[in-house]
Amino acid sequence: MTSIPRFNVSSRYTRTKEDSDDSRNIRDINRADSSRTAGSNGAAASADSTGSDNSRVQLGFANLPDQMHRKAVKKGFNFTLMVVGESGLGKSTLINSLFQQDLYKDRELGSVTERINKTTEIEKRYIELDEKGVKLRLTVVDTPGFNDCINCQECWRPIEDYIDNTFEQYFKDECGLNRKNIIDHRVHCCLYFISPYGHGLRPIDVEFMRRLHGKVNIVPIIAKSDTLTSTEVRELKERVMGDLERHKIQIYRMPETDSDDDEETRVQESEIRACIPFAAIGSNCVVESGETGRRVRGRQYPWGVVEVENPRHCDFTKLRIFLLGTHMQDLKDITKEVHYENYRAKYITERMTKRKGPREEMETRKSKNTSDAQFEALVDTEGLLKEKEDEIRRMQQLLQHLQSNKSSQGGSADGSGPPTSSAAAAVTSANSAGGAAAVSTTATSSGGPTGNSSGGAAGTAVGGAGATNGQEAA
Numbered sequence: 001m002t003s004i005p006r007f008n009v010s011s012r013y014t015r016t017k018e019d020s021d022d023s024r025n026i027r028d029i030n031r032a033d034s035s036r037t038a039g040s041n042g043a044a045a046s047a048d049s050t051g052s053d054n055s056r057v058q059l060g061f062a063n064l065p066d067q068m069h070r071k072a073v074k075k076g077f078n079f080t081l082m083v084v085g086e087s088g089l090g091k092s093t094l095i096n097s098l099f100q101q102d103l104y105k106d107r108e109l110g111s112v113t114e115r116i117n118k119t120t121e122i123e124k125r126y127i128e129l130d131e132k133g134v135k136l137r138l139t140v141v142d143t144p145g146f147n148d149c150i151n152c153q154e155c156w157r158p159i160e161d162y163i164d165n166t167f168e169q170y171f172k173d174e175c176g177l178n179r180k181n182i183i184d185h186r187v188h189c190c191l192y193f194i195s196p197y198g199h200g201l202r203p204i205d206v207e208f209m210r211r212l213h214g215k216v217n218i219v220p221i222i223a224k225s226d227t228l229t230s231t232e233v234r235e236l237k238e239r240v241m242g243d244l245e246r247h248k249i250q251i252y253r254m255p256e257t258d259s260d261d262d263e264e265t266r267v268q269e270s271e272i273r274a275c276i277p278f279a280a281i282g283s284n285c286v287v288e289s290g291e292t293g294r295r296v297r298g299r300q301y302p303w304g305v306v307e308v309e310n311p312r313h314c315d316f317t318k319l320r321i322f323l324l325g326t327h328m329q330d331l332k333d334i335t336k337e338v339h340y341e342n343y344r345a346k347y348i349t350e351r352m353t354k355r356k357g358p359r360e361e362m363e364t365r366k367s368k369n370t371s372d373a374q375f376e377a378l379v380d381t382e383g384l385l386k387e388k389e390d391e392i393r394r395m396q397q398l399l400q401h402l403q404s405n406k407s408s409q410g411g412s413a414d415g416s417g418p419p420t421s422s423a424a425a426a427v428t429s430a431n432s433a434g435g436a437a438a439v440s441t442t443a444t445s446s447g448g449p450t451g452n453s454s455g456g457a458a459g460t461a462v463g464g465a466g467a468t469n470g471q472e473a474a
């Protein structure tokens with residue numbers, strides 16, 4: 001069973017015993033390989049003639065998973081989580097509880113007057129988590145102002161634009177020259193907070209999810225579930241699921257359990273599946289549990305303590321296991337393989353349509369059966385080529401600019417030779433800006449990712465190491 005993650009302050013990846021065993025295996029296999037090569041055909045022939053079993057020959061690729069594992073651990077992992085819901089539903093408290101940090105200490109809450117006409121904003125916060133040497137760079141995208149003002153008709157639009165911009169940014173980076181260092185800002189999961197006080201979904205909830213369900217993995221959360229009785233929680237969950245079905249909203253669906261998964265994993269996954277939408281409770285405090293006397297993260301009321309991590313009180317633990325323990329990779333895969341691919345196909349189609357005259361457009365419509373492969377080939381040769389040419393032109397301009405700067409400083413510039421790598425890098429990062437940058441971005445908290453191609457995410461990373469784990473009650 002997956003245990004609840006506990007995070008450490010960042011430490012470097014260290015070489016483990018398994019690593020040294022792996023490298024010894026690889027060395028042995030390489031030695032065996034070279035002696036086989038030295039023996040060449042004769043050796044192979046003699047093996048056959050002696051009737052030895054060729055299927056037992058060790059080629060070494062059985063170590064591939066270990067190689068990939070080591071590489072992935074060294075590189076670390078990224079995950080981008082978005083939180084959406086009206087102000088006061090407990091979003092920031094839940095995020096702090098999930099990651100045992102104080103990510104919102106710098107948050108300023110505007111007055112009512114300020115919020116009357118406030119539109120939805122996008123704010124980013126970064127945390128770097130480390131668990132048993134595995135690093136996770138987490139980006140939390142907050143959306144203050146959503147459903148907060150008097151006229152909230154289009155308050156989902158900045159969020160939709162932001163998600164589109166991250167896809168566009170990624171697409172441009174993929175087509176650019178510096179593909180190796182792409183920073184992925186795509187949103188992998190959106191926790192959507194549903195008010196516990198209503199009777200199911202509200203019109204704004206339906207509108208938001210209808211607009212966004214094809215672009216991001218939506219995971220619905222029943223906020224502040226300690227304000228409801230167990231029966232009310234169950235009824236609200238049923239109503240929410242019914243509303244989703246009625247409005248044909250596709251929230252994130254967990255994949256079916258694998259037949260070769262062990263019994264415990266299967267039970268755990270079916271329990272998690274059964275409790276969606278997750279009934280959540282958040283708390284920034286550690287209090288004394290009424291039941292066990294232990295100090296736990298919870299909410300102290302005059303009549304008792306609500307424990308955040310007690311599965312009898314809410315689904316917080318299951319939510320955390322789902323997000324961090326069991327389904328993070330699947331959320332990333334769906335983002336990449338479904339949402340981004342959809343965006344990419346639509347983007348390319350639109351661009352091609354724009355480039356064509358009305359007559360050609362008619363013909364395209366007629367031959368709608370053109371296979372995807374042909375379509376991709378067409379795009380590669382036309383659209384992307386033009387983009388690359390533009391990029392090279394910009395690079396040349398920058399190079400000229402650098403050279404003229406150099407000569408004006410008295411240095412000798414002969415104007416020949418290839419562009420320097422720094423020039424190329426500068427061009428790539430210059431190209432990469434924009435897109436997501438259209439949205440206002442605040443980056444706070446510990447050591448935010450920096451680097452090129454950042455667009456909206458560049459922001460300003462402020463602050464030192466994250467806050468201490470589990471704060472004491474004030």
Ligand code: GDP
Binds near residue numbers: 092227
């Ligand atoms: P946000 O505006 O959505 O980020 O909401 P906050 O996290 O700032 O919480 C708003 C208020 O609700 C604060 O007073 C929190 O202490 C309280 N709160 C947060 N989570 C819960 C919860 O799970 N249950 C209850 N009853 N109150 C909560």
